[in-house]
Amino acid sequence: MAEADGGSARSVLPYLCEAELIKQGAEARVYRIRFLGKNAIVKERFPKRYRHPVLDEKLTRRRTAQEVRSILRCRKAGIAAPVVYFVDLGSNCIFLEEITDSITVREHVAAAQASGQSVESMHPLAEKMGRILAKMHDEDVIHGDLTTSNMLLKPDRSGDLELLLIDFGLSFVSALAEDKGVDLYVLEKAFLSTHPNTETLFQKLLQSYTAASKKAPAVIKKLDEVRLRGRKRSMVG
Amino acid sequence: MHLSNSLELFPEFVVTQLLFKDVKNCAELRKMAMEGKIAGALINPSVVLDPFQTLLAANKAVHVQKIGKMKTRSLYSEIIFNLSPTNNISEAFKRFGVSDSDNAVLIVLVHNKEEAYNKDDVLSKVDGQQIPADQMSTLSDLAKIKKLYKVAPQEEKCGNVLDAVICRMAAKDFV
Numbered sequence: 001m002a003e004a005d006g007g008s009a010r011s012v013l014p015y016l017c018e019a020e021l022i023k024q025g026a027e028a029r030v031y032r033i034r035f036l037g038k039n040a041i042v043k044e045r046f047p048k049r050y051r052h053p054v055l056d057e058k059l060t061r062r063r064t065a066q067e068v069r070s071i072l073r074c075r076k077a078g079i080a081a082p083v084v085y086f087v088d089l090g091s092n093c094i095f096l097e098e099i100t101d102s103i104t105v106r107e108h109v110a111a112a113q114a115s116g117q118s119v120e121s122m123h124p125l126a127e128k129m130g131r132i133l134a135k136m137h138d139e140d141v142i143h144g145d146l147t148t149s150n151m152l153l154k155p156d157r158s159g160d161l162e163l164l165l166i167d168f169g170l171s172f173v174s175a176l177a178e179d180k181g182v183d184l185y186v187l188e189k190a191f192l193s194t195h196p197n198t199e200t201l202f203q204k205l206l207q208s209y210t211a212a213s214k215k216a217p218a219v220i221k222k223l224d225e226v227r228l229r230g231r232k233r234s235m236v237g
Numbered sequence: 238m239h240l241s242n243s244l245e246l247f248p249e250f251v252v253t254q255l256l257f258k259d260v261k262n263c264a265e266l267r268k269m270a271m272e273g274k275i276a277g278a279l280i281n282p283s284v285v286l287d288p289f290q291t292l293l294a295a296n297k298a299v300h301v302q303k304i305g306k307m308k309t310r311s312l313y314s315e316i317i318f319n320l321s322p323t324n325n326i327s328e329a330f331k332r333f334g335v336s337d338s339d340n341a342v343l344i345v346l347v348h349n350k351e352e353a354y355n356k357d358d359v360l361s362k363v364d365g366q367q368i369p370a371d372q373m374s375t376l377s378d379l380a381k382i383k384k385l386y387k388v389a390p391q392e393e394k395c396g397n398v399l400d401a402v403i404c405r406m407a408a409k410d411f412v
Binding site for chain 1: 242244245289292293296297300391400403407408410412
């Protein structure tokens, strides 16, 4: 039964058998490997045996392709995201650049709070997040899973912190304010539940989002609607 | 001089890269490659930034050959095709393959781990000066590369040109 869920078993791919497994989620496994002389990350979307095989293959392939597309779209717009080295469509593996010396925004905020830093000290970070999300939404990329764990901070050459977006596994392209509003709503929920007493921080993020994007007013209006009804739209009537 | 890398995904294979400048017989070499007399991909080094770029192209070529999804006729033409950001085969050969008027060439060979590649065979055919393969960037034409791969200045904010090139090569099946 252990293998029936496809989740607990290790990869059957020879090059991943020996690899270091760093994360196991419901959707994919993430490994650290050496690839053509570089340190790389492999994201393997393993088959889900609880789904019909044809549907499973279709969904998995589409998500793999969409992840690559969204990363490229973001990078073209100057939004930092890991470089895609290689895609194995046979096994639905994406080979990505390993981001070294980085911490997640979640770790950063938690550490700052634990050491008693004021929320105000994190305002520049919130503003940076708002600006980058505005830029991403202006490119019509919807991340689909915005959390503070899916944002990395890495010191750049000049010593500033660069913000990188990762895990575009649930991303898609849409110009609808509704989708952008839901994207922000998901982040708001995740943000406020992982980091208590940071309401003003998220407010700052939204302020800078609004300042950075011409399309922001429609998105914020949708966000207010979504807050009242939740992520899913009412289909009654 | 040359650069050899094994492919982690296909441990039986090794990719070797040889770089030449002041080459006088590019037309002849190209003809030999088309007739199958040179078992290697002849690449125009001005459009290559780094050995990693060609290594990725070779890795992908071996991969698609294994799964039976090659778009071109041979493993070596597939390497050239993989360098291109588009799916237009003749354009890929024109831009990334060596041309008759070129005076430098990058030769990429894929061979088995056990058998050493026939170095002398390749060296005897090229009328030019071999230089270390890791000096590839000295022959690259950055402006041309940016134009070919359509790298906009804003993209360089989040990485170098090589990153931009690599992403396009990896993503070209999806755009």
